[in-house]
Amino acid sequence: MRRLGQIAWALGHLLVVMLGTASLVFVVLRCSGDPAMMVAPPQATLDDLQAIRRELGLDRPMAAQYVEFLKKLAVGDLAQSFRYRRPALEVLGERVGATVQLALAAQLLAIVVAIPLGILSAIRRDTWLDAGLTGFVTLAQSIPHFWLGLMAMVVFGVYLGWLPTSGRGGWSNLILPAVTLSSYSMASLTRLTRSSVLEVLSADYIRTARAKGLGAWPILFKHALKNALIPVVTLTGLQLGVLLSGAVVVETVFAWPGIGRLTIEAIHTRDYPLVQAGVVFLALLFVVVNQGVDLCYRWLDPRTIGPGR
């Protein structure tokens, strides 16, 4: 019964967030500009613009447009894209694969690199290696994606000729955008792993293990890591949401045909239905990932479900 209640609460929460997001986007978009100008060819007159507004349903009062928007939203219809003249969800759906592929590749890369580096940094605390890694991590966290991406493109694509400069295709096309996109989360994960391992290593039960005469590696791998990685899992999950929604810059720089780029273009061209679909989809993704992380966390660390909960 309690579990059912929790699920109902989570679903209710999801609905409120989605409705709030959709409504906010609806209102903000309509204050942002006239889509007719973007749909019309250069020679359009004021009458032509009015005709286009009529066709797109933008000549009606905002309240009427909002009611219709909600009605359609309730049945999962996010209307037709102004520019593509096809259902916004369909246009969006074609791009999900590219975004998910890039985000997962970046996430995987971040995990594979960051966790060993974080552990290494912790067990070699206060050595030159630790200092070097900390410096590297700080750098990776502060370099903006667009700069890193362009530099990587120029070095590995133009000068060395090892990798394609942009576009989506085979494995080789994935490397530069994935590395660029992963840089920030790689750095955060390394830092978190380091501090978390350090914290656990100073805990009482580790001291007890040492006192029992266990070697350093068994202590690290059998006892310390299990606990040290709990916050790392949480951060990884949260960052997946960020990677999925935050790939806008990387997608643009590397001409990667994903949702981020689609949404940005839709914003530039005032394609209201497409922006709405994009934002609602990303919000949904974010909420679902966060809920997933929440569930994962409870499962990894049973203490968080304490007796009173």
Added chain:
Amino acid sequence: MTPARWSLPAILAVVVGIGGVGIGGVAPAPAAELVAAKGTDVTSFDPGINPTPDAQQVITMIYDTLIQRDDNMQLKPGLAVSWQNLDPLTWQLKLRAGVKFHNGEPFDARSVKFTLERLSTPGDRAGGHVMFSSFGGIERVDAADPLTVIVRTKRPDPLLPARLAQTFGAQMIPAEYTTKVGYPGLAKNPVGTGPYKVVQWLKDDRTILESNRDYWGGAPAIDRVVWRIIPDDLARVSALQAGEVHVIVRVPPDQVGPIERRAGLRVDRVLGNVTNVFTVAGIKKGVGPLTDKRMRQAIAYAIDQKAIIDNLFRGLAAPLGQGAPSTDFGYNPAIKPYPYDPGKAKALLAELGYKGEEVLVRSASGYIVNDVAIVNATTEMLRKVGINARAEIVDIQTRLEMIKSGNLTGLILINPQGTNFDTDGVVWRLMGPGGILAVHWRGSDPDQEFYRLMEEARYTVDQKKRLQNYLRAAEIFADELPWIPVFQDVATFGLSAKVKNFKPRPDWLVLPQRLGL
């Protein structure tokens, strides 16, 4: 399954598997494949709903217009071999015989009637096209015989041939096929008479086209064309430098040097049909110094066009002295740009008794190349001669409201571009009846000489008479300065030395059917 048991290979398989990975990375292209890159994609293959220049790159490869433009933008036969006025309201078009659409449907008078009837019907009743502004003046279209079409216009329309040549939407579509599949069907699976057919469209990534061996203009030398979409300027340049693409459209001014310094690459350029001007808002309002033409002339003298062109565009632009670009019919070559003359500007300000009223110099950010820099530079130049100028950067919507509203005064940066290479399509489209700039200046009012000249030229089929009118109108314009010209764009194309027979065009189009590798 616990997370620990997720094997690495399994995860890798998921990552690569998603979305299906197809086309290879840096594999060399076959000999007769041209790879070109531009910034944005088509949104549909229906020619009627693609109003951007980038979209036209692909649309013009698939479909043909009745009339075409040569490299100097002069009209030449396309699907129509000749056109003439039977009377001021009637045009007769003779069509090319033996032309077939990609699906085998013959191209004839029926196709023309179908296409033009669609374009002259408001878009909301004809598949959502946005071309009514160009073709709404058509009253009826009749097929006299399979190869003769009679087009009757509501008023005399000297621009009809230019409209039929515009790459924005005037392409002929197949009547039978479109009736069967509907406009959305055509948009998805395009069928034209053009030199190329679409093989695959990976939206916002690439469009792959193969040559139409039966093309009426002769089979293209290049069998396959891949149009890649690379939105970032530098990424587009990098792709050219890395040898991944043969042609890029729109080279950013600061990248021309790096491209030209690399062996095997070059940048071709030609004056484009886009002008960059400050439109003066609220002249008619009668308040503020801008209502006096001497003030507007002082501003023109105070703007150092050459400095803007050299410093912001690395010389890739041309000084401008009138509303229409030099590529368009009606451009007056006798009118020279106002020279940079701060002394003259100061003298004019003294003469009109300028008391230091504020002059706002406005633009949106990122709407026009270097817009903020142009506005800031201009503001400084105006301040230098003693004009109390202030730069104001607004969002695109506010900019549009300002342009339409007659209540504001100040300068607003705009970059008009015509689609029909005629003064009407640039100046009168914006300032004439129904135009979005018609509220600002007396010249747009029916009792004015400028209005009479422009309206007469709009509805007179005698081209000589039209030219006379435009030459005179350009003189009034340059004296009155409802727009203060800044410069004319240069169209730039980055090219690999492998590309043969390329000729840069003012309309920015790349025509792969004419190229060789």
